[in-house]
Amino acid sequence: MTIRHLFKTSLTGLSTNRSRSFLTILGIVIGITAIMLVVSLGAGAQNLILGEVQGLGTNTIAIIPGREPTGPTDVSALYSDSLKDKDLTALQNKANVPGLASIMPVVIGASSASYDSNVYQVSIFGATDLMASIFSLVPAEGQFFDQSDVLSFSSVVVIGADVATHLFDTQDPLNQNIKIKGRNFRVVAVLPKSGGGSLFNFDGMVIMPYSTAQTYVTGQKYFSRLITQAVNDSAVPVTADDIRLTLEESHNITDPTKDDFTVQTQQDLANRLGTITSALTWFLVAVASIALFVGGVGIMNIMLVSVTERTREIGLRKALGAKDRDILSQFLLEAVLLTVIGGVIGIFLGSSLAFIVAFALSHFLAINWTFIFPWSGAILGISVSAIIGLVFGGYPANQASKKSPIEALRYE
Amino acid sequence: MTTSTNIIEVKNLKKAYHDGLEATVALDGVSFNVRKGEFVAIMGPSGSGKSTLLHLLGLLDIPTSGSYHFEGTNISSFSGNELADLRNRKLGFVFQSFNLLARTSVLENVKLPLVYSGVHESKWDELATRAIESVGLINRINHDQSELSGGERQRVAIARALVTDPEVIFADEPTGNLDSKSGKKVMGIIQDLNEKQGKTVILITHETSTAEHAERIIRLIDGTIESDVKVKNRLTSEDEYVK
Numbered sequence: 001m002t003i004r005h006l007f008k009t010s011l012t013g014l015s016t017n018r019s020r021s022f023l024t025i026l027g028i029v030i031g032i033t034a035i036m037l038v039v040s041l042g043a044g045a046q047n048l049i050l051g052e053v054q055g056l057g058t059n060t061i062a063i064i065p066g067r068e069p070t071g072p073t074d075v076s077a078l079y080s081d082s083l084k085d086k087d088l089t090a091l092q093n094k095a096n097v098p099g100l101a102s103i104m105p106v107v108i109g110a111s112s113a114s115y116d117s118n119v120y121q122v123s124i125f126g127a128t129d130l131m132a133s134i135f136s137l138v139p140a141e142g143q144f145f146d147q148s149d150v151l152s153f154s155s156v157v158v159i160g161a162d163v164a165t166h167l168f169d170t171q172d173p174l175n176q177n178i179k180i181k182g183r184n185f186r187v188v189a190v191l192p193k194s195g196g197g198s199l200f201n202f203d204g205m206v207i208m209p210y211s212t213a214q215t216y217v218t219g220q221k222y223f224s225r226l227i228t229q230a231v232n233d234s235a236v237p238v239t240a241d242d243i244r245l246t247l248e249e250s251h252n253i254t255d256p257t258k259d260d261f262t263v264q265t266q267q268d269l270a271n272r273l274g275t276i277t278s279a280l281t282w283f284l285v286a287v288a289s290i291a292l293f294v295g296g297v298g299i300m301n302i303m304l305v306s307v308t309e310r311t312r313e314i315g316l317r318k319a320l321g322a323k324d325r326d327i328l329s330q331f332l333l334e335a336v337l338l339t340v341i342g343g344v345i346g347i348f349l350g351s352s353l354a355f356i357v358a359f360a361l362s363h364f365l366a367i368n369w370t371f372i373f374p375w376s377g378a379i380l381g382i383s384v385s386a387i388i389g390l391v392f393g394g395y396p397a398n399q400a401s402k403k404s405p406i407e408a409l410r411y412e
Numbered sequence: 413m414t415t416s417t418n419i420i421e422v423k424n425l426k427k428a429y430h431d432g433l434e435a436t437v438a439l440d441g442v443s444f445n446v447r448k449g450e451f452v453a454i455m456g457p458s459g460s461g462k463s464t465l466l467h468l469l470g471l472l473d474i475p476t477s478g479s480y481h482f483e484g485t486n487i488s489s490f491s492g493n494e495l496a497d498l499r500n501r502k503l504g505f506v507f508q509s510f511n512l513l514a515r516t517s518v519l520e521n522v523k524l525p526l527v528y529s530g531v532h533e534s535k536w537d538e539l540a541t542r543a544i545e546s547v548g549l550i551n552r553i554n555h556d557q558s559e560l561s562g563g564e565r566q567r568v569a570i571a572r573a574l575v576t577d578p579e580v581i582f583a584d585e586p587t588g589n590l591d592s593k594s595g596k597k598v599m600g601i602i603q604d605l606n607e608k609q610g611k612t613v614i615l616i617t618h619e620t621s622t623a624e625h626a627e628r629i630i631r632l633i634d635g636t637i638e639s640d641v642k643v644k645n646r647l648t649s650e651d652e653y654v655k
Contacts, residue, residue, distance in 0.1 A: 001527055005533070009527070016515050312511065313513065316524075320499070320505070320524055321499050321500020321529060321576075322496060322527075323492070323497070323528070324493065326528060406467045406473050
């Protein structure tokens with residue numbers, strides 16, 4: 001039997017029972033659709049998160065107070081006040097960390113801000129002028145505060161778009177004074193709306209020099225973060241090590257496992273977030289695979305019915321000279337064609353749905369979400385459905401090929 | 413009669429079916445020869461073992477004991493695939509219930525044995541068309557088999573049996589599902605195959621009138637040969653066309 005004729009025979013077998021063939025592959029279609037959707041959305045989410053993270057610059061190194069807890073009882077990991085002025089001084093010393101290009105202390109707090117009778121709960125972000133370049137912040141109006149404002153503890157603020165609308169409504173906020181903790185702060189710049197999809201939402205933020213934030217808002221003498229930049233990407237690992245050693249010395253720590261701070265490069269963060277999203281994606285793929293398995297059992301069931309129903313046809317083919325392997329390949333190919341057709345439909349449906357979701361997210365929620373055609377999911381889908389056809393079609397096809405021609409011809 | 417002209421030689425052929433503890437003997441020691449080009453009818457009441465004999469002769473089943481030589485070769489050691497190959501090249505089957513493929517055209521039905529043969533695909537259409545022409549259905553070649561009458565369907569089955577140019581045609585009650593007029597036409601075609609093309613024909617029937625187309629009638633009762641006689645007043649294919 002030629003391959004061409006084998007295909008023809010199997011396709012004829014399937015098309016004589018179109019509606020049943022369609023219902024049979026529904027399980028496979030649903031399974032593959034789910035897998036495609038999950039893989040595509042997972043890739044989209046990963047892309048979004050990594051894009052945000054890498055947008056901060058791959059030479060960025062963050063120093064976070066406290067170490068990663070090694071377990072639920074590791075309470076001492078949470079030293080939130082371990083980064084202080086002396087650390088800043090030590091790190092700024094070129095002899096300690098030669099690869100360090102710049103360093104920005106960050107102070108994070110929350111407070112209510114008011115203008116006239118309007119009150120709005122805001123996040124306070126104390127930083128330096130480096131903030132603008134690290135986060136690529138371009139004010140819609142006004143100018144970001146500079147180094148001299150930081151040194152002189154100036155009461156100046158840059159406000160997010162939501163803060164501006166809530167406090168000033170339609171008025172121009174520039175050079176107006178807003179009140180935080182009873183003190184007046186002059187608005188020097190307003191940020192454009194950044195949207196909800198961004199990893200860092202600046203819309204509800206009030207940004208001021210960290211020195212000002214420490215003195216007048218949080219009242220703390222320590223930093224929430226130290227954000228540093230290495231001179232270039234290749235200097236990141238060495239610089240991160242230098243930072244660690246410098247801080248250990250400054251904190252009198254000899255055992256690195258007892259560090260009361262964490263040095264995190266953007267690459268670390270990207271890797272970690274990437275690992276989390278792919279683990280989540282593949283977990284969901286595993287769940288969706290249950291549908292595929294159920295679909296496979298459905299295929300086997302229908303193929304067994306079909307083999308019984310076509311007992312006479314099998315007998316006739318054998319009487320006319322069909323060998324066992326001819327019958328085996330005919331029924332096996334029918335099963336594989338069914339599942340692969342199901343797989344192709346699933347790939348089409350799944351990627352269409354993912355495209356619609358991507359379109360909706362980017363157009364209606366203003367999230368910077370790009371549709372990704374999941375090639376890995378498509379290849380996986382096609383091969384998994386073909387394997388399901390082989391595995392679940394194998395038993396019925398074998399039953400068919402083992403029928404004796406006279407028993408098959410006698411069957412009514 | 414020499415051995416070389418015998419296409420089929422069976423000796424002491426036995427077939428028993430085991431159903432639980434009991435064994436049913438369907439064929440109990442049958443011996444006879446069939447010459448090349450002979451037209452033999454096998455008759456007998458139901459349960460006499462005639463269908464079992466046809467299955468054994470047609471290589472569809474294997475005997476419990478006894479020997480079967482086809483064209484001088486003992487086929488008892490043949491594998492299932494070798495038997496399938498032999499069936500495809502040397503034997504043609506016509507069944508009582510036609511056994512055509514559903515929702516399939518006359519041409520595709522007739523081509524079916526060629527699918528499993530070594531014949532190159534480029535020749536299939538030509539061979540099938542010729543076979544269909546020989547049973548007088550060339551004007552129906554692209555019709556679905558369900559659009560044909562019973563007699564026409566059986567003629568399609570005959571064309572299918574002929575398409576590989578076999579040595580022996582096995583016909584199992586070919587007129588059993590047909591009205592007498594169609595039945596006669598079918599028998600006329602079968603007889604022509606024997607007389608004009610020299611095909612060996614083995615016919616199973618329980619109707620004496622149908623069996624009288626043959627040269628020789630073997631009667632079976634309870635799995636043994638009751639009689640094996642030549643037909644005296646044999647019907648001719650022309651007789652049938654006149655009637």
